[in-house]
Amino acid sequence: MTLKSTRIDLPEAHRAxxxxxxxxxxxxxxxxxxxxxxxxxxxxxxxFIAYHELFDAVASHVQDALDSIAERAVTLGSTGGSPVGEVAEKSPLEPWPITDRQDHRVIRLLSDRLAVAANQIRVVITKTADLDADSSDLFTEISRQLDKDLWFLEAHQE
Ligand SMILES: [Fe+2]
Structure with a gap:
């Protein structure tokens, strides 16, 4: 993809x-x-009510993280985010089993998926560290929040 030009002085290859x-x-x-x-x-x-509220808090953190990540990509001259068809094709997460609704199973299913995301982000902290310290820092911030959310989910399961 051709990046938009910007006054940000990171090399274009790094931005890409x-x-x-x-x-x-x-x-x-x-x-x-x-x-x-x-x-x-x-x-x-x-x-129900504890999990319903907890999951909404997690969703709100994920939405904030997504917004920051997509906007950082645009800041660097790229496009931000992907259409849902591409998300469905490329996401590393297992599909959500919508008919599996029992609380103790739902929290385990969500923990499994949150962990995949948290662990993927931990890897990119290091991958971006020498390319763009700001993106690496953003990944670090998001990693810390997702790990904390994972703790909250896991703490309900003992
Ligand atoms: Fe709601």
């Missing part, structure tokens, strides 16, 4: 590599956002 990584993560976060909302809407069981 980092934008590709940002948009890979944006695909995962777009899918994770929808899946977290599906969990929020469809969960049932004795823990």
């Amino acid at each position: 590599q980092v934008s590709a990584l940002l948009n890979d993560v944006a695909i995962t976060l777009t899918d994770l956002y929808v899946q977290t909302k599906l969990a929020h809407w469809n969960v049932r069981g004795p823990h």
